[in-house]
Amino acid sequence: HVDLEVGRVLAAMHECGAADDTLVIFTSDHGDMLGDHALLAKGAMLYDPCVRVPLIAYHSGHVQGGQVATGLAQLHDVAATALHAAGAAPEEITGWMPTARNLAVAAAQPDAEIRPFAICAYRNSGIDVRGAYWDPPIDATMVRRAQHKLHRYHAVPGRQEAPIACLFDLARDPLELHDLAHEPHMQDVLAQLQADCDHWQADAMSLA
Numbered sequence: 001h002v003d004l005e006v007g008r009v010l011a012a013m014h015e016c017g018a019a020d021d022t023l024v025i026f027t028s029d030h031g032d033m034l035g036d037h038a039l040l041a042k043g044a045m046l047y048d049p050c051v052r053v054p055l056i057a058y059h060s061g062h063v064q065g066g067q068v069a070t071g072l073a074q075l076h077d078v079a080a081t082a083l084h085a086a087g088a089a090p091e092e093i094t095g096w097m098p099t100a101r102n103l104a105v106a107a108a109q110p111d112a113e114i115r116p117f118a119i120c121a122y123r124n125s126g127i128d129v130r131g132a133y134w135d136p137p138i139d140a141t142m143v144r145r146a147q148h149k150l151h152r153y154h155a156v157p158g159r160q161e162a163p164i165a166c167l168f169d170l171a172r173d174p175l176e177l178h179d180l181a182h183e184p185h186m187q188d189v190l191a192q193l194q195a196d197c198d199h200w201q202a203d204a205m206s207l208a
Contacts, residue, residue, distance in 0.1 A: 010058065023085040024058040025078055037176075044122045046142040046151040047176050051120045057107065059085065069106035071114035072144060077101045099203065117196045118144045121204075136160075141201070143193045147171045150193035165190065 006026060013019040033039035036049045043050075055073060057063050062085075080100035083093050093102065101114045124137035139154040151166040167181040167190050180186040 019060045022059070023062075023082060025081070026054060026056040026058075027075065027078060028053040029075065043126045044138045044140045044153075046120060046122075046140060046149075048170075048174075051142055055103075057081075057103065059107075062104075063107045067107070067110045069103075069110045069112075069114075071106055071112055072116075072118040072146070073101070073103055073106070073114055074118050077103050077114065116145065117193075119197075119200050120144075141197050143196045143200070144170075145193065145196070148189050148193060149176070150190070150197065152194070152197055163194075165194070167193070 010019070010024065013022055013024075030042050031048075031050045031053055032042050033045050033047065033050050037045070037047055039045050039047075053075075055078075058065075076097060077100050080093050080097050081103040083096070084090075084102045084104055090102070093100070103114065105112050106114055120142040122138065122140045124134055124139055126138070127133055136156040136159050139156075141152045141154070143150040143152070147170060149168045149170055151168075153160075153164040155161055155163055165181045166179045167186055168176045168178070169180060169186075170176070181190055
């Protein structure tokens with residue numbers, strides 16, 4: 001059904017002569033757990049079925065079809081990319097959105113690194129069956145580099161005084177079944193991802 005409806009939009013663009021001047025991006029704000037890890041729905045689950053979403057671009061005459069970019073992206077990169085396509089100057093985009101990246105780079109160089117790591121943050125935004133926010137609150141951050149991924153559940157004052165960390169090697173364990181956070185040989189990787197998380201949070205607070 002989605003393929004059919006997107007196809008109708010693209011066909012209409014070609015029929016009215018707008019295809020060469022229109023950037024189309026197909027994406028989603030989140031996925032869903034459909035029984036993966038015995039979980040359902042969305043929320044503070046940081047596994048790939050929930051946080052890894054489609055990101056497909058179509059721009060006739062500008063994006064070569066059939067390419068698959070390998071770099072990491074975040075959804076606010078879509079806004080920077082749209083601004084670039086609309087003719088905004090790079091310094092304007094950086095001024096408005098200093099942490100966003102222009103994904104047109106990936107269209108020109110599919111193997112280019114867009115950003116060294118990607119973030120997904122959940123800040124107690126869900127509600128339970130009573131219609132109330134979670135208590136104690138659930139604050140979680142995912143950090144993904146090319147091969148490794150950190151699930152970090154932040155401390156809850158008075159209940160949990162240190163973050164809970166889960167670490168996965170997605171090259172060897174794409175289903176995220178084997179937590180490596182306590183393995184001695186993975187401590188350098190864990191420290192790197194935790195530092196990425198801390199730096200991102202500090203930057204986010206400075207922009208708030």
